[in-house]
Amino acid sequence: MTTLVTDNCHRCRFTECVAACPVSAFRAGEEMLFIDPDVCVDCGACIPKCPVQAIYEDLDLPEQLNAWIEINARRSKVMPKITKKESPYAGADDRKTSLGF
Amino acid sequence: MNQIVDEIQTFHGGCPHDCPDTCSMQFKVKGGKLIGVRGNPDHPITQGGLCVKLKDYEKRHYHPDRLLYPLKRTGPKGSKQFKRITWDEALDEISSKWKAIIETDGPRAIMPNSYLGNQGLVHGLNGGDAFFNRMGATVCERTFCGEGSCTAWLLTVGPTAGVDPESFCHSKYIVIWACNSVSTNLHHWRIISEAQKNGTKVVVVDSYASKTAKEADWHIAPKPGTDGALAMAMMNVIISEGLQDQDYIDNYTVGYAELAERAKTRTPEWAEEITGIPAEDIRKFAREYATTPPAAIRLGVALERSYGGSQAIRAVTCLPALIGAWRHVGGGALQFPVWEHPYKFDVISRPDLIPEGTPVVNNLQIGRVLTGEIQLETPIQSMMVWNTNPITQAPETDKIIKGLEREDLFLVVAEHFISDTAAYADILLPAAMGAEMEDMILSWGHLYLTYNTKCIEPPGEAKPNNEIFRQLAKRMGYEDENFKWSDSECLENYVDWNSPTCEGIDLAYMREHGFARLKAFGNKDVRARHAKGEFPTPTGKCHFLVEGAKNFVAGPFRQMYEGFQPGEDLDSLPDYLASRETPDTNPELAVKYPLNIISPKSHGFLNSCYANVAEKIKGQGEQFVLINELDAMARGVKEGDPVRVFNDRGAFYGIARISEDVNSGIIVATLGYWRQLNNGTVNCISSAEFGDMGHSTTFSDNLVEVSLA
Numbered sequence: 112m113t114t115l116v117t118d119n120c121h122r123c124r125f126t127e128c129v130a131a132c133p134v135s136a137f138r139a140g141e142e143m144l145f146i147d148p149d150v151c152v153d154c155g156a157c158i159p160k161c162p163v164q165a166i167y168e169d170l171d172l173p174e175q176l177n178a179w180i181e182i183n184a185r186r187s188k189v190m191p192k193i194t195k196k197e198s199p200y201a202g203a204d205d206r207k208t209s210l211g212f
Numbered sequence: 213m214n215q216i217v218d219e220i221q222t223f224h225g226g227c228p229h230d231c232p233d234t235c236s237m238q239f240k241v242k243g244g245k246l247i248g249v250r251g252n253p254d255h256p257i258t259q260g261g262l263c264v265k266l267k268d269y270e271k272r273h274y275h276p277d278r279l280l281y282p283l284k285r286t287g288p289k290g291s292k293q294f295k296r297i298t299w300d301e302a303l304d305e306i307s308s309k310w311k312a313i314i315e316t317d318g319p320r321a322i323m324p325n326s327y328l329g330n331q332g333l334v335h336g337l338n339g340g341d342a343f344f345n346r347m348g349a350t351v352c353e354r355t356f357c358g359e360g361s362c363t364a365w366l367l368t369v370g371p372t373a374g375v376d377p378e379s380f381c382h383s384k385y386i387v388i389w390a391c392n393s394v395s396t397n398l399h400h401w402r403i404i405s406e407a408q409k410n411g412t413k414v415v416v417v418d419s420y421a422s423k424t425a426k427e428a429d430w431h432i433a434p435k436p437g438t439d440g441a442l443a444m445a446m447m448n449v450i451i452s453e454g455l456q457d458q459d460y461i462d463n464y465t466v467g468y469a470e471l472a473e474r475a476k477t478r479t480p481e482w483a484e485e486i487t488g489i490p491a492e493d494i495r496k497f498a499r500e501y502a503t504t505p506p507a508a509i510r511l512g513v514a515l516e517r518s519y520g521g522s523q524a525i526r527a528v529t530c531l532p533a534l535i536g537a538w539r540h541v542g543g544g545a546l547q548f549p550v551w552e553h554p555y556k557f558d559v560i561s562r563p564d565l566i567p568e569g570t571p572v573v574n575n576l577q578i579g580r581v582l583t584g585e586i587q588l589e590t591p592i593q594s595m596m597v598w599n600t601n602p603i604t605q606a607p608e609t610d611k612i613i614k615g616l617e618r619e620d621l622f623l624v625v626a627e628h629f630i631s632d633t634a635a636y637a638d639i640l641l642p643a644a645m646g647a648e649m650e651d652m653i654l655s656w657g658h659l660y661l662t663y664n665t666k667c668i669e670p671p672g673e674a675k676p677n678n679e680i681f682r683q684l685a686k687r688m689g690y691e692d693e694n695f696k697w698s699d700s701e702c703l704e705n706y707v708d709w710n711s712p713t714c715e716g717i718d719l720a721y722m723r724e725h726g727f728a729r730l731k732a733f734g735n736k737d738v739r740a741r742h743a744k745g746e747f748p749t750p751t752g753k754c755h756f757l758v759e760g761a762k763n764f765v766a767g768p769f770r771q772m773y774e775g776f777q778p779g780e781d782l783d784s785l786p787d788y789l790a791s792r793e794t795p796d797t798n799p800e801l802a803v804k805y806p807l808n809i810i811s812p813k814s815h816g817f818l819n820s821c822y823a824n825v826a827e828k829i830k831g832q833g834e835q836f837v838l839i840n841e842l843d844a845m846a847r848g849v850k851e852g853d854p855v856r857v858f859n860d861r862g863a864f865y866g867i868a869r870i871s872e873d874v875n876s877g878i879i880v881a882t883l884g885y886w887r888q889l890n891n892g893t894v895n896c897i898s899s900a901e902f903g904d905m906g907h908s909t910t911f912s913d914n915l916v917e918v919s920l921a
């Protein structure tokens with residue numbers, strides 16, 4: 112069981128979730144975030160923080176997003192930790208609107 | 213806002229589970245259904261997040277196995293064969309059976325058996341005390357978790373809340389001693405983790421590499437049950453190197469000369485032999501701790517789970533006064549802040565109703581009692597169990613089952629599910645769950661009052677615990693006013709709203725805001741509670757030395773009864789007291805059973821709660837046994853092999869996970885798995901012998917052997 116970031120985060124990176132994580136499980140990709148499944152404790156604190164609903168628990172994951180389980184597991188191992196909120200990706204607000212949020 | 217969102221109502225909730233965090237949450241209700249829960253974003257401890265257990269709390273409310281109606285046993289005990297009956301039939305049968313028992317053998321043949329399966333003031337630990345005290349039933353002493361720690365703490369520093377858990381943000385050196393915060397105190401971990409990001413050194417003392425130990429800057433792993441030696445050697449280093457705060461000691465402590473004399477021979481080299489920690493590491497630890505103010509210690513419950521566990525806690529509790537840590541904001545030690553909460557336990561439990569001479573049974577030894585191994589003047593003929601599940605939680609499980617199989621035992625259980633224990637009930641009552649009943653939830657981990665709204669109806673015919681006791685009291689003819697109080701009236705009476713710590717807080721305030729910080733605690737950024745001593749002890753000082761100390765169990769864990777306290781003499785000073793079962797202390801037993809076992813809480817379960825929820829089992833994984841490669845090889849065990857863990861008391865089965873998280877000589881198997889879903893449970897192998905104080909458990913003081921299953 113794990114919690115993971117999916118493609119809605121791509122080019123948004125609002126990073127509200129990062130401050131909610133009690134165990135520093137987020138990793139900073141260039142254009143989106145990932146969660147290290149070996150660090151995440153599944154507390155669920157980050158899920159409601161995401162303004163674009165990019166974060167899911169794997170049990171609730173819509174099937175078309177299944178690939179993100181493996182992507183998070185792999186990418187989180189090579190990207191640096193992110194533990195503090197940062198500025199969103201340029202154009203994040205437009206992207207958020209286009210996603211319907 | 214669209215219409216669907218408009219229909220969702222939000223109510224204040226309080227997590228009732230046995231956890232120090234006591235989260236304030238928001239219940240989301242739509243059309244009379246609980247549709248979700250969120251951590252309260254305004255609560256300084258909860259900070260908007262819950263945990264892996266509670267994040268989908270609504271699913272536990274609507275679990276397809278919820279008990280909906282009163283049931284009566286129709287098959288053999290434990291067969292789970294029941295038929296539905298009405299509440300009237302159930303309550304009539306219980307009250308008539310009890311009246312008959314009282315008539316022939318007296319009320320002492322009946323006993324309650326409960327614990328902190330619910331932490332509510334009304335429906336929780338002490339909720340049934342008044343009823344059974346009025347009956348004159350045998351008093352149930354309940355010491356699963358932290359009671360030895362309470363005795364040790366109270367003897368040393370008195371009933372103080374200690375350092376504010378939020379003030380840990382100011383600490384520069386944090387020691388988490390025997391607590392897996394990430395799994396069992398997550399919201400305090402969050403504060404510690406923030407401090408760590410800002411440069412605070414976090415040291416975890418734990419016999420295995422827990423999730424928390426892995427996050428630490430330094431993990432120190434003493435052999436199980438040897439923490440007292442480590443703490444005594446730290447004193448030795450502090451005193452011999454002149455690192456103590458002599459001014460603080462002279463003004464605010466008792467018994468320094470005696471303590472220093474004892475610590476003289478407890479050298480790091482002596483402790484290395486016992487703990488397995490290199491003497492140089494012990495020196496480094498003591499020096500860093502003494503010279504990096506503010507230094508704070510988080511005392512975990514697990515520290516007491518060996519024969520000498522409470523002496524170890526006394527030793528650790530002496531450390532902050534020795535170095536003057538209490539002078540600083542964010543310095544000192546944290547045990548259970550519940551001591552300074554304004555709960556009126558005497559009103560809740562009504563110890564004044566207990567007839568003189570009423571005997572006491574400790575529920576860790578319930579197996580021995582029910583099987584007659586412990587002889588009582590009036591043997592137990594009926595027991596009511598609620599808010600606990602002895603078959604998974606209490607030691608010597610096989611004996612408990614034997615006891616519960618007794619045909620002549622009339623067992624009443626109030627539960628949410630047919631738990632391992634409920635399976636043996638003669639009458640099984642469906643209990644209401646969190647969002648279905650009003651309460652305030654006590655906290656043993658923070659400084660806030662927490663309110664819980666009844667915001668949905670219980671399913672089927674389930675009733676809140678307190679309603680069950682109200683109705684039983686009526687049938688038993690108990691006329692006292694308190695048995696007629698509604699849940700709201702109970703809350704009005706159970707909290708000392710007039711105390712200064714409640715200034716500006718009343719039940720109406722709680723209903724509106726959901727939580728309130730107690731006024732006595734002031735500001736986390738400036739408060740140093742014991743900067744000038746002022747310990748709530750008879751002398752006002754921290755007691756290294758306690759003259760004439762006798763063993764006792766704190767009142768709330770024994771229905772506030774003062775009769776038949778353990779009462780044996782205690783050492784006047786802290787020290788290392790060896791475990792009963794380790795290869796070093798009991799080599800003869802270790803020939804048969806060479807491995808020590810630790811049985812911590814499962815990350816995905818809360819004790820046995822959630823261990824019947826498919827998603828949680830999937831997350832937590834099946835029962836596993838962590839074993840070091842050396843020990844595995846010696847037994848021909850490979851990764852993933854099914855293994856049997858056993859000793860003379862019993863056995864359980866699990867899947868071997870070969871891991872460097874445990875040193876050779878130790879295995880780890882987490883607690884909570886249901887016997888009906890597994891082959892045995894961890895506590896099958898646990899001893900029901902008490903620890904050195906407070907009738908604590910000895911879950912970490914057991915030798916076992918492992919073989920291929």
